[in-house]
Amino acid sequence: MADELDSIGGLDVPDTYRGVTVHADEVEMFAGLESRDKDPRKSLHLDEVAVPELGPGEALVAVMASAINYNTVWTSIFEPVSTFKFLERYGRTSPLAKRHDLPYHVVGSDLAGVVLRTGPGVHNWKPGDEVVAHCLNVELESPDGHNDTMLDSEQRIWGFETNFGGLAEVALVKANQLMPKPDHLTWEEAASPGLVNCTAYRQLVSTNGANMKQGDIVLIWGASGGLGSYATQFALNGGAIPICVVSSPEKAEICRAMGAELIIDRNAEGYKFWKDEDNQDPREWQRLGAKIRELTGGEDPDIVFEHPGRETFGASVYVARRGGTIVTCASTSGFMHQYDNRYLWMNLKRIISSHFANYRESWEANRLVAKGMIHPTVSKTYALQDTGQAALDVHRNAHQGKVGVLCLAPEEGLGVRDHEMRARHIDKINRFRGV
Structure with a gap:
């Protein structure tokens, strides 16, 4: 197998490759439509594009598999803004960054693959290495990022705020995005945790997030979804008590x-936190709080793991315990949050913002996957040419866990190196399959 990987790493880099793109001349294609009616199948294209120049501290990776995240949905429907604004802004920072400012955007913020080439100054990785990539692209020229790289003034999400992302046959990454591929996983399984696993780790476990401890009651919205499924695993793995919505x-x-x-089926309970477009219903917050206390024996959540945003945020602030923490990232149901500040300020609650993860947090999150303590949540895998349909599934919440995409891997099930370890965890690895 080492010879096979060395041969991949020794291949000539092609002039072009296939990548999933959005086009700058189509940013108005969904004008006037509601978000729910915008169809990623119309905006995501599979194009033959030029391989970018390899710069210092960077690597070109042959992508075996990738996955869909909600940022690809946002990119595909051009919300909340067109990502071409990000690429243009990045392109102004240096002559090398100008590579990213193109009339097409190769998307995708996950990958598992094999290093093809490394640029000057890369010492920890070599052609032939099997890797996964986290999605933090950071320049680290500012002092702001040297305590926590997520605070760097030039921090970006690869494949969303930069070009040459992972939904492609070749990807361009910084070398400090690379991490070892877990040996017991297939390409598509290894590609799927990246963004959501690292995000959930920082949001819930890290001292930069909620700093979860043993015994904490954690309310997790969308607990079987791409992000929530990892939050649920981290809560259980860390001795906390998840309440899964x-x-x-x-x-x-x-x-x-x-x-x-402890499970709450919000549809079965019929919660309607909004009376209309402009007004929430505090009685529904109270009803949710009562349900939580019924399940916990009278306790309120120490931590609320927030990511739906507008639809749920008022309820999240209300139900957190006195002195509790609402930790938020993303806003899949809307970015303009509303809540009653009396329940925050008078009860000494905290709202903590969290955005992806730094390299150390990402490395720790990936290490837990490699040790078989946290497991991938792939439910379905698509071919690269069907990425639009995969993104539509995520857009409409018609999926479970993570949706994988095969890139250079010709079929599912390839890439496993440690079959013995895989056999020990196979039921957990497959628990989202076919649901």
């Missing part, structure tokens, strides 16, 4: 399979 009996069963016992 889901939207169907099938999703509830997935949470039980992960080991969670």
Whole structure:
């Protein structure tokens, strides 16, 4: 196998490759439509594009598999802004960054693959190495990032705020995005945790986030989804008590399979936190709080793991315990949050913002996957040419866990190096499959 990987690393880099793109001349194609009616299948293209110049501290990776994240959905429907604004802004920072400012954007913020080439100054990785990539692209020329790289003034999300992302046959990354591929996983399984696993780790476990401890009660919205499924695993793995909010009996069963016992099916309970477009219903917050206390024996959540945003944020602030923490990233249901500040200020609660993860946090999150303590949540895998349909599934919440995409890998199931370890964890690895 080492000879095979060396041969991949020794291949000539092609002049072009296939990548999933959006086009700058189509940013107005969904003008006037509601978000829910915008179809990624119309905006995501599979194009033959030029391989970018390899710069210092960078690597070209042959991408075996990738995955869909909500940032690819946002990119595909040009919300909240066109990502071409990000590329243009990045392109102004240096002559080398100008490579990213193109009339097309190769998207995708996950990958598992093999290093093809490394640029000057790269010492820890070589052609032939099997890797996964986290999605933090950072310049580190500012002092702001040297305590926490997520605070760097030139911090960006690769494949969303930069070009040459992972939904492609070749990707351009910084060498400090690379991490070892877990040996017991297939390409598509190894590609899927990246963004969501690292995000959930910082948001819930890290001292930069909620700093979860043993015994904490953690309310997790969308607990069987791409982000929530990792939050649920981290809570269970860390001795906390997750309360998993889901939207169907099938999703509830997935949470039980992960080991969670306290489940709220929000559709079965019929929660309607908004009376209309402008007004929330505090009685529904109270009803949710009562349900939580019923499940916990009278306790409120120490931590609320927030990512839906507008739809749920008022309820999240209300139900957190006195002195509790609401930790938020993303806003898949809307960015303009509203809540009653009396329940925050008078009860000494905290709102903590969290955005992806730094390299150390990402490395630790990936290490837990490699040790078989946290598991991938792939439910379905698409071919590269069907990425638009995969993104539509995520856009419409018609998926469970993570949706994988095969890039250079010709079929599912390839890339496993440690079959013995895989056999020990196979049921957990496959628990989202076919749901």
